[in-house]
Amino acid sequence: MFDQARTTLTTIRDLHRFAVSRFQAAELFYGHGTDNAWDEAAYLILATLKLPLDRLEAVYDAKLLPGELDQVLTTLQTRAETRKPAAYLTNEAFLGEYRFYVDERTIVPRSFIAEIMAAGGLDPWIEHPELIHRALDLCTGSGCLAILLADYFPDAQIDAVDLSPDALDVAEINVADYHFGERIDLLDGDLFEPLEGEKYDLIISNPPYVDAHSMDELPDEYRHEPEMALGSGEDGLDITRRIIESATTYLNPLGVLVVEIGHNRDVLEAHYPELPFVWLDTESGDGFVFLLTREMLEEAGY
Structure with missing residues (x-):
């Protein structure tokens, strides 16, 4: 299904809907920064694209370049299939307004x-x-x-x-x-x-x-x-x-x-x-x- 997405999805809106569906189907667990599939998908998409994390609606209908699309889908697929926490995929985590580097060493x-x-x-x-x-x-x-x-x-x-x-x-x-x-x-x-x-x-x-x-x-x-x-x-x-x-x-x-x-x-x-x-x-x-x-x-x- 991720291979098909690479040839059919074009906008951040498309990616977000697709990611939420995949995360729900995979029955992922949330608790490393978000607590639901909607927020987790939004975070991973925006973080991977280096976009402000509070501006999803502003870029919802933006079209992605092929390289950007592939990068985001790779991140989403890794989350869905390996169940690796989002923080380890983006190498960042937050406590309130404080941002920290993180990887699997901690x-x-x-x-x-x-x-x-x-x-x-x-x-x-x-x-x-x-x-x-x-x-x-x-x-x-x-x-x-x-x-x-x-x-x-x-x-x-x-x-x-x-x-x-x-x-x-x-x-x-x-x-x-x-x-x-x-x-x-x-x-x-x-x-x-x-x-x-x-x-x-x-x-x-x-x-x-x-x-x-x-x-x-x-x-x-x-x-x-x-x-x-x-x-x-x-x-x-x-x-x-x-x-x-x-x-x-x-x-x-x-x-x-x-x-x-x-x-x-x-x-x-x-x-x-x-x-x-x-x-x-x-x-x-x-x-x-x-x-x-x-x-x-x-x-x-x-």
Whole structure:
């Protein structure tokens, strides 16, 4: 059908209708930037043609050159047949207005923490952003949250740690793109391992948190992402527990810890009944990201 499309389709409107039909027929999964076939097709067409992503209607009836048509159809066919996430086909992903380079060396950026920061969700706990001088991003992946930290807290020096050298290579590209090379230090290591003696005003992490059962049930799109960036033991909380139980050592007296855990709230609260987790609001609910202060951790014996 894609071969036939190369000889019959002419406009972006034609391509968009065709792509949506093919994506629906392939029963693709969406969750790496868009959440439906219509938006996914529009994004891939516009991104491949290097057109503004918010101007589909303005170019809807534009005719494509043969080379452009072939390039777009190749991208659409790859998405439909391999189920590779769109971000890996265009080498870009977005967190709000922030654009990041991405490839299969790292997980596609997506985080409730980015949404919380943009909405001022940390403001009640960080009254004076100018007093955030040291911040840490654990499991930094592509470096996206470290870059947001550097942007939101202009007086802060940021450490960003990941266990994957490949992911850190991608993070280095993004740090350079945002000209934060002098403020963000990328460190290769296992969580707090390379940080002996360091103290931070703010620690954030969007660690792997998929449980073993869910890992077995993931849609094919997620199979293209590094497995180590997704799974975290039988209940999905192996890494989160290590962060909680070590964080006090690395937090300043007024320090704050913020961690994303997906749908694991009930499991986490059952494991730590002594901890007064503060659950931060997101558009999808308030059970995905928790906040703890150093004082809360110390009072609970950590």
